[in-house]
Amino acid sequence: MEMRQINYFMEVAKREHMTEAADALHVAQSSVSRQISNLEAELGIDLFIRDGRRVKLTPIGKIFLMRMIKTTNMMEEAKREVKEYLNPESGTVRIAFPISMAAHTLPSVIYAFRMRYPEAKFQMSNALYYDLINGVVHGDFNLAMIAPMPLKEQETRISGTNLFTENIIALVPIHHALANRTSIKLEELKDDSFVVLPEGFVFRDQVIEACNKVGFSPEIAFEGKDIDALKGLVSAGLGVALMPEMTLVDNTPQSTIMVPLSNSNLSRTVGVIYPTQRKLLPTEELFYNFLLETYDKKN
Missing domain, CATH: 3.40.190.290 (D-Maltodextrin-Binding Protein; domain 2)
Known part of the structure; x- marks a missing residue:
């Protein structure tokens, strides 16, 4: 599981649209779709219900999103903490x-x-x-x-x-x-x-x-x-x-x-x-x- 995959996942979850997420991330829509598919394959679950390029989180996808929000918050705090101790x-x-x-x-x-x-x-x-x-x-x-x-x-x-x-x-x-x-x-x-x-x-x-x-x-x-x-x-x-x-x-x-x-x-x-x-x-x-x-x- 790569940080890039997590960032893409969170952006798609936020916008509920692959193309809009890709535009916000300044990458190709195909790249976003591929990274999401790789993440789902690695986890062995479907994170999204797909309807064309519009998507909605599955129940397990919602749980995964909450965990990733907490994780990214902790990572950002860790980086800030190192800077602020100095x-x-x-x-x-x-x-x-x-x-x-x-x-x-x-x-x-x-x-x-x-x-x-x-x-x-x-x-x-x-x-x-x-x-x-x-x-x-x-x-x-x-x-x-x-x-x-x-x-x-x-x-x-x-x-x-x-x-x-x-x-x-x-x-x-x-x-x-x-x-x-x-x-x-x-x-x-x-x-x-x-x-x-x-x-x-x-x-x-x-x-x-x-x-x-x-x-x-x-x-x-x-x-x-x-x-x-x-x-x-x-x-x-x-x-x-x-x-x-x-x-x-x-x-x-x-x-x-x-x-x-x-x-x-x-x-x-x-x-x-x-x-x-x-x-x-x-x-x-x-x-x-x-x-x-x-x-x-x-x-």
Whole structure:
């Protein structure tokens, strides 16, 4: 089994088309077909169901693909690890994060880290809550900022550290009846329309659960695809929203007012997670320790 065969196999599996895979690989379609056939002959199985040049993975082909993704990730990490042991201060940190941390939390700490290590590089991606956990487990990235922190007894495949706890606050239109208050109770918004994130976002679930705990189910008027969309909906007077406080630092839209909530339990933990089954690469470990140092000073 050759690395070229594996690369061809993964490209065909991704595109489900021999010719399109060949174009992406900049080789002849006949070469791709031949290498796939050689790989199947060596393994003694059919990896694809063929329909002309269009193909689909067989059940065993899907299993083989998952194994090859993990294998290639490990090979890439091994190469990076060798480079970074020679000079960890100029390596790469692969980190993922929820969209709520895109505007302030992560950029500010990356800026501070690169002030200390200016040659360090970052590969960043955002994902939903459970995709962050699965991405760390399966090697798509080694670090992820996350909120709230998963409970250790619920998720044994990852480890991590709480960095800080942030308040949840209300964002209301500027002419809202409660806009001039120094603080409010969440239940005072029970007659308002809410704007929330779509289903699948853990923070949406947290908002609904918080409302339920104080005795009402929020009337959901609109959904926004991200935090900035929610801000725009509130600014347009289409409802109120609950927000993590950090998402509004230096970024409160016009025609809105932040109002603290006096309910003492309205907060979320923010932390960083990493896999229990793999070591962090040197530059990633450098960044992880920098996170601990940074937030320890702030707490």
